[in-house]
Amino acid sequence: MDRFDLIVVGSGPAGRRGAIQAAKLGKRVLVIEQGKRVGGVSVHTGTIPSKTLRETALNLSGWRERGFYGRAYRVKQEISASDLRRRLLITLDHEVEVLEHQFARNRVHHIRGKASFVDPQTMQVVKDDGEVIHVTGASILLAVGTKPFRPDYMPFDGRTVLDSDELLEIEELPRSMVVIGAGVIGIEYATIFSALDTQVTLIDPKSTMLDFIDKEIVEDFIYQLRDRNMKLLLGQKAEKVTRQDGKVELLLDNGRHIVTDMVLFAAGRMGATDTLNLAAAGLEADNRGRLSVNPETFATNVPHIFAAGDVVGFPSLASTSMEQGRIAARVAVGAIAKEPPKYFPYGIYAVPEISTCGLTEEEVKERHIPYECGIARFRETSRGHIMGLDTGLLKMIFSLKTRRLLGVHIVGEGATELVHIGQAVLNLKGTVEYFVENTFNYPTLAEAYKIAGLDAWNRMGDIKSEL
Structure with a gap:
């Protein structure tokens, strides 16, 4: 029976980040993945495929150019499902190759098969060919992700x-x-x-x-x-x-x-925990298959077993899952894990994109914080005109007392990229003066930060910090 310092179940964002972190600390790590290729839901059915599909749809449909050429404009007149899949497969192959190289470079062991607990430190792995092996781990990280919720009353057929x-x-x-x-x-x-x-x-x-x-x-x-x-x-x-x-x-x-x-x-989605035989490890999932963890260490109620990623619930983002996996792995192998910055961005890759970081206006009101908002519309920027944008909105919320940025909220083209400027200012406790006094590249959509900052600054006037 093989023994490892850390066994990771699942190779999605939380699993791969956790495994590589532990390996970089000199630990012997095993990743168990039941899918045909490494990467988990994020690479094969979730984050990467949906975002690739979005980019392909916007490119082939000519969506971004319709502001100039009209709603009937299309780059490709007849778009088929195979057109969408072609780019998807190329992207997935690249993601898998990168991940496999990362595992090899960091000497992370990985096997394919279905894992389940035999006892709190032993896992049984059933390989595709039917071979059954047992492995033990000083610590175990469950990063199994989620699967779609499929109620009985829906007549799923995979086609309509x-x-x-x-x-x-x-x-x-x-x-x-x-x-x-x-x-x-x-x-x-x-x-x-x-x-x-x-x-x-x-x-x-x-x-x-x-x-x-x-x-x-x-x-x-x-x-x-x-x-x-x-x-x-x-x-x-x-x-x-x-x-x-x-x-x-x-x-x-x-x-x-x-x-x-x-x-x-x-x-909705369900935590993919139903085949893990959690009871043998002393664990129990909720009615949606999710596991409860300590939000600082990601330890379950069994001290040497950790869980990270979508299986622990909100916010269920690839970005936050990676950090959860990293922190869990460090704690699991006895290393110091610093608490991540308070504010992280949330991105929704719809058409148009939405991205947000920090407090919403509703949360600011609930906390009874005196505040002011600044708004910029993308059509007010030269870059927005060049791109033919009629829509797009950037909103910032500032404290009247400290003048600090409390939240940044964006809907429109490039929102998930633009939000990182606001995220940096939030975590560094910057004020409205940062946006008013700094120079932004011109013409860019990022100039909307200066416009929104000036909008808020004009409304705030000469209100001093003693308020």
């Missing part, structure tokens, strides 16, 4: 009624699509297919969406979706879904009938 993993395998682009679930995944895919001129209807039983995002940003986002004829049926629930004659019919709880070519069910 799909989950978010199956969507990447479609053979033909639908003329119409219903997306059930207005969470991050549902919104990303709904807006991507809308950009491909698919008629999209988004359904969610909640009357609001993206409640963790600043309300003003969500309102601007919703306006843009409705402006391009996406139907948003919020506060409505699909009670019955049936397939017939190559179409899908939905009956909503208000009596409304919808007929569509395809239904994407994207209402």
Whole structure:
């Protein structure tokens, strides 16, 4: 029986970052991955595929140029599912090659197979050929990620009624699509297919969406979706879904009938813990398959077993999962782990993008902090005119007492890149004067920071810190 300092189950962002961190500290590390190739959900069905699909759709459809050439403009007149898949496969191959090289360079052992606990320190691995091996670890990191939630009442067939993993395998682009679930995944895919001129209807039983995002940003986002004829049926629930004659019919709880070519069910994900035999290790998952951990060390209730990534719940981002895996691995092998900076960016790769960092206006109000906001619209920048942008909004919130930046919120082209300027100023406790007094490249979208900073500064006037 092989013994390792750290056994990592899963090779997604949390698993690979944790494994490499432990290996760099001179530890003997094993990664167990049940997929055909390393990378986990992030590489094969989640982050990388969805973002590649988005970029391909925007490029081939000519979406970014329609501000100049009209809504009918397209780079490729007939876009097929194979067009989308071609770029996807090239990207995935590159990601896997990079990851395999990282494992080899850092001498991380990895095997393919399904892992489950035999006891708190021993794991059984069933390989593809049926061979069963046992390995032990001084510490174990569970980074198994999630899988789509698939309720029994949905007639999934992988062709007309799909989950978010199956969507990447479609053979033909639908003329119409219903997306059930207005969470991050549902919104990303709904807006991507809308950009491909698919008629999209988004359904969610909640009357609001993206409640963790600043309300003003969500309102601007919703306006843009409705402006391009996406139907948003919020506060409505699909009670019955049936397939017939190559179409899908939905009956909503208000009596409304919808007929569509395809239904994407994207209402949540489950932690992929059901095959781990957690009970043998003294662990128990919640009703969504997620594990509870110490938020500072990512240790479970069993001291030498850790969990990181999507399997521990919000925020379920590849970026935060990587940091969670790194911290968990350092604690697991007895190294010091510094607490990460307070503020991290949240990115939603919809069309348009949304990215946010720090406090929302609603959170600032709840904390009774005197504040002022600064707004910039991308069309106010020269770069925005050059790019043909009619939409796009950058919002910053500042404390009236300290003049410090409290939050930055962006909707529009390049939001997930632009947000890092605000993130740096937030974590370095910068004030409104940074944006007013500094020079930004011209013409750039980043100039929106100066415009928003001046907007806030003008509104704040000469209010002094003694307030």
